[in-house]
Amino acid sequence: MNAPVTNSLIDVLRQTRVVAALRAFMPEAQVLFDAEDTRPYECDGLSAYRQVPMVVALPNTEAQVARILKTCHELDVPVVPRGAGTGLSGGALPMGDGVLLSLAKFNKILSVDALARTARVQPGVRNAAISEAAAHLGLYYAPDPSSQIACSIGGNVAENSGGVHCLKYGLTVNNVLRVRGYTIEGESVEFGSEALDAPGYDLLSVIIGSEGMLAVTTEVTVKLVPKPEKAQVILASFDSVAKAGNAVADVIGAGIIPAGLEMMDKPATAAVEQYVHAGYDLNAEAILLCESDGTPEEVEEEIGRMKAVLSKSGATRLTVSQNEAERLNAWAGRKAAFPAVGRISPDYYCMDGTIPRKALGTILTFIAMMEKKYGLRCPNVFHAGDGNLHPLILFDANDPDEMHRTEEFANEVLLKCIELGGTVTGEHGVGIEKINQMCVQFGAQELAAFRSLKTAFDAKGLLNPAKNIPTLHRCAEYGGMHIKGGNLPHPELPRF
Amino acid sequence: MSTEQIVDAVKQAAGAQRALHITGGGSKAFYGHAVQGEVLETRSHQGIAGYEPTELVITAKCGTPLAKVEKALAENGQMLPFEPPHFGGAATFGGAVAAGLSGPRRAASNGYYGAVRDFVLGCKIVDGRGDVLSFGGQVMKNVAGYDVSRMMAGSMGTLGVLLEVSLKVLPTPVASRTVMLGLRDPADVIRRFNEWGGKPWPITAMACCDDEIAVRLEGAEAAVASAAKKLGGELTGEAEAAQCWLGLRDQTHVFFNGPEPLWRVSVPSTTAPLDLPGRQLVEWGGALRWLKSDAPADSIRAVARQVGGHATLFRADGATKRAAGVFTPLDPVLARIHKNLKATFDPHGIFNRGRMYPDF
Numbered sequence: 001m002n003a004p005v006t007n008s009l010i011d012v013l014r015q016t017r018v019v020a021a022l023r024a025f026m027p028e029a030q031v032l033f034d035a036e037d038t039r040p041y042e043c044d045g046l047s048a049y050r051q052v053p054m055v056v057a058l059p060n061t062e063a064q065v066a067r068i069l070k071t072c073h074e075l076d077v078p079v080v081p082r083g084a085g086t087g088l089s090g091g092a093l094p095m096g097d098g099v100l101l102s103l104a105k106f107n108k109i110l111s112v113d114a115l116a117r118t119a120r121v122q123p124g125v126r127n128a129a130i131s132e133a134a135a136h137l138g139l140y141y142a143p144d145p146s147s148q149i150a151c152s153i154g155g156n157v158a159e160n161s162g163g164v165h166c167l168k169y170g171l172t173v174n175n176v177l178r179v180r181g182y183t184i185e186g187e188s189v190e191f192g193s194e195a196l197d198a199p200g201y202d203l204l205s206v207i208i209g210s211e212g213m214l215a216v217t218t219e220v221t222v223k224l225v226p227k228p229e230k231a232q233v234i235l236a237s238f239d240s241v242a243k244a245g246n247a248v249a250d251v252i253g254a255g256i257i258p259a260g261l262e263m264m265d266k267p268a269t270a271a272v273e274q275y276v277h278a279g280y281d282l283n284a285e286a287i288l289l290c291e292s293d294g295t296p297e298e299v300e301e302e303i304g305r306m307k308a309v310l311s312k313s314g315a316t317r318l319t320v321s322q323n324e325a326e327r328l329n330a331w332a333g334r335k336a337a338f339p340a341v342g343r344i345s346p347d348y349y350c351m352d353g354t355i356p357r358k359a360l361g362t363i364l365t366f367i368a369m370m371e372k373k374y375g376l377r378c379p380n381v382f383h384a385g386d387g388n389l390h391p392l393i394l395f396d397a398n399d400p401d402e403m404h405r406t407e408e409f410a411n412e413v414l415l416k417c418i419e420l421g422g423t424v425t426g427e428h429g430v431g432i433e434k435i436n437q438m439c440v441q442f443g444a445q446e447l448a449a450f451r452s453l454k455t456a457f458d459a460k461g462l463l464n465p466a467k468n469i470p471t472l473h474r475c476a477e478y479g480g481m482h483i484k485g486g487n488l489p490h491p492e493l494p495r496f
Numbered sequence: 497m498s499t500e501q502i503v504d505a506v507k508q509a510a511g512a513q514r515a516l517h518i519t520g521g522g523s524k525a526f527y528g529h530a531v532q533g534e535v536l537e538t539r540s541h542q543g544i545a546g547y548e549p550t551e552l553v554i555t556a557k558c559g560t561p562l563a564k565v566e567k568a569l570a571e572n573g574q575m576l577p578f579e580p581p582h583f584g585g586a587a588t589f590g591g592a593v594a595a596g597l598s599g600p601r602r603a604a605s606n607g608y609y610g611a612v613r614d615f616v617l618g619c620k621i622v623d624g625r626g627d628v629l630s631f632g633g634q635v636m637k638n639v640a641g642y643d644v645s646r647m648m649a650g651s652m653g654t655l656g657v658l659l660e661v662s663l664k665v666l667p668t669p670v671a672s673r674t675v676m677l678g679l680r681d682p683a684d685v686i687r688r689f690n691e692w693g694g695k696p697w698p699i700t701a702m703a704c705c706d707d708e709i710a711v712r713l714e715g716a717e718a719a720v721a722s723a724a725k726k727l728g729g730e731l732t733g734e735a736e737a738a739q740c741w742l743g744l745r746d747q748t749h750v751f752f753n754g755p756e757p758l759w760r761v762s763v764p765s766t767t768a769p770l771d772l773p774g775r776q777l778v779e780w781g782g783a784l785r786w787l788k789s790d791a792p793a794d795s796i797r798a799v800a801r802q803v804g805g806h807a808t809l810f811r812a813d814g815a816t817k818r819a820a821g822v823f824t825p826l827d828p829v830l831a832r833i834h835k836n837l838k839a840t841f842d843p844h845g846i847f848n849r850g851r852m853y854p855d856f
Contacts, residue, residue, distance in 0.1 A: 113766070116690060116764055118764075168608050169608055170608065173643065174614045189829045195806065196611065197596075197611065202596070205646035226605065226694055226695055252549075252551075255573050255667035294716070295718075295723075298698070421635070424640055442630075449644070450642055453840055456837045457836075469641065
């Protein structure tokens with residue numbers, strides 16, 4: 001993890017000027033600057049980084065958004081957009097000399113078109129609310145980040161959020177048709193369209209995952225897909241982590257794309273079982289959760305094929321959920337992995353690297369070596385189907401040496417992910433947290449291209465600056481996600 | 497051609513501010529505006545650089561014949577999920593990505609197929625300075641940096657030479673059946689397509705020409721069989737079905753014959769049959785309308801724009817294309833961003849100048 005940003009002092013004159021400029025067209029209640037009003041916005045889901053914003057703007061119309069941006073552009077004031085504030089990489093960390101632009105009031109589902117299978121929503125709408133609104137039509141919005149009951153679609157667009165089902169159903173980028181918003185100059189702009197493509201370059205691909213650095217989203221059209229009639233999950237036990245890793249490759253090699261394919265190692269299973277009582281096999285060195293969905297005929301056929309492959313790959317025990325309650329129970333443990341681990345250690349540190357699946361054994365062996373080297377435990381939970389790892393290093397932040405060892409441990413693991421042909425972040429985003437590792441993953445020329453790309457949208461560099469893409473002189477330290485005192489921000493949310 | 501040779505060619509062109517015309521197999525030379533400049537031929541930069549079926553990723557050099565890539569995948573029971581057109585056989589892997597065109601499978605409504613861009617994981621390019629840049633990677637989930645690789649899909653070689661691309665691939669469905677139905681009312685066809693798209697059926701293509709409708713179902717045997725029964729209609733033989741979808745993919749279907757310009761009109765799938773003179777063929781479950789028409793470009797574009805879509809002059813003679821513009825003009829804000837992006841990747845404006853829009 002990178003050194004926390006120093007909490008900069010607020011320039012009162014500048015603040016007064018900006019507040020006056022914004023209150024010229026917005027009611028007082030929508031422009032906050034008193035520290036007691038702005039402090040709730042000092043961090044997002046990554047609470048290790050805090051900064052009280054100079055001003056918080058809470059627009060409720062697009063005209064206001066346009067004018068806020070135009071005003072800030074004229075006054076050279078940086079703007080940090082914010083959705084639900086559940087992000088895990090500090091992407092919405094405010095600036096002490098900037099405006100925090102909250103889109104929380106944009107929380108309406110504008111329309112659901114059953115025939116076209118699309119929904120037009122405002123950015124502050126919760127991810128899960130879209131599927132809830134479409135449920136009576138037999139449709140749903142596929143990407144399901146674990147924080148889906150709280151995270152907003154605008155934030156999903158900014159981070160290109162994934163979820164358990166993204167191996168089969170894709171990420172946010174594969175499920176959004178159109179993003180409407182405003183440039184930093186306050187001009188209306190539309191990326192993508194309600195058709196399946198749009199003229200010119202595919203800017204929709206660039207906007208999604210751009211961490212609020214290119215434009216401010218005010219409306220999103222998402223695709224809805226037919227809800228599968230049935231889903232069943234297999235719990236498979238293995239007597240070695242390597243065998244479980246190979247089984248993942250075998251399932252995919254057999255031509256099966258599971259709706260979800262997750263793995264937990266023995267320490268993670270033990271922590272979870274104690275917390276949730278999901279009925280996991282505590283003797284297994286690793287367990288896989290392998291889900292099938294579709295028509296009843298499809299699921300029956302696929303579950304049969306999955307069981308055959310998993311047995312052949314050396315599964316020591318196979319349990320298939322027989323009803324929806326059993327299926328949800330099997331997932332409940334996996335979803336509670338983070339809080340469960342939080343109970344067995346004062347602090348934990350979560351990484352988000354992704355590796356090619358074939359390197360699963362290598363990385364797990366490497367992590368085990370690092371546990372010995374640094375004298376720290378590290379349970380593993382991950383999205384095995386797409387190689388996205390969430391190793392959780394257990395430590396005590398009150399012990400400065402442990403804290404330091406944890407950082408070194410995490411650093412080595414992330415470097416190993418890059419070395420194995422992977423990435424430092426699969427789904428949590430770079431934000432402020434992993435900005436330094438970007439220097440390892442990309443060369444100076446790619447970073448220069450990224451910076452130039454930002455300039456193509458935002459010439460003055462005012463939209464969420466200092467995130468995601470490092471300046472060359474920034475390349476110094478590396479890290480992961482640090483959970484203070486076992487307390488995740490929004491502890492009520494499942495994280496995985 | 498080695499990477500070094502391509503880099504050298506680009507550096508020389510950049511130094512002399514000389515335009516380059518990047519070309520692969522030339523199978524899509526008809527698409528877009530004619531390009532002036534020295535030909536930079538990429539066909540000899542070929543080979544599958546990496547393919548492991550259990551990773552669901554293939555990495556190949558740009559000049560690799562598309563057919564060769566598809567053969568390697570088929571040997572392992574996998575496929576390119578966007579069913580790219582070949583238009584005559586010489587198509588290359590890089591060309592398929594650069595053109596960004598997807599075939600009949602784009603109609604799939606169950607959420608796990610898509611367009612070219614949906615399957616791009618990473619790429620290596622030579623930019624307009626002659627620098628080799630790598631974006632994305634070979635993993636399914638990667639949110640580090642801006643997603644430049646996906647933007648390369650459909651950029652028609654105007655941002656750089658695609659040296660190598662990594663694509664996500666998928667297993668070939670176990671069973672495939674095509675059902676033919678007859679429906680007279682074009683509006684009814686559109687409505688049905690959208691209704692069927694909302695069912696949890698394994699539909700992977702839907703097209704309609706005149707009063708003949710073809711629907712392809714692919715997936716688990718039992719699911720295909722039960723959906724085919726629910727759809728009704730007449731089951732087509734395997735060879736005939738393959739011919740049908742190939743004819744649409746590569747535009748050898750009889751509809752595409754004739755001297756009139758061919759328009760590709762991309763619209764929301766529920767759009768009513770276009771009120772325009774000429775013949776229409778509906779693909780992608782209603783989201784793509786092919787139009788053979790002599791109607792003025794302005795009126796076709798106006799109709800498309802009105803419903804939230806856009807119209808591309810897909811095939812026409814050079815003079816018609818120059819007069820009408822191939823692609824729908826961009827609004828001023830997007831045009832500015834496009835020009836800035838072009839300057840980012842190709843500061844001397846050497847790559848495929850004018851292929852998409854006259855000014856870049």
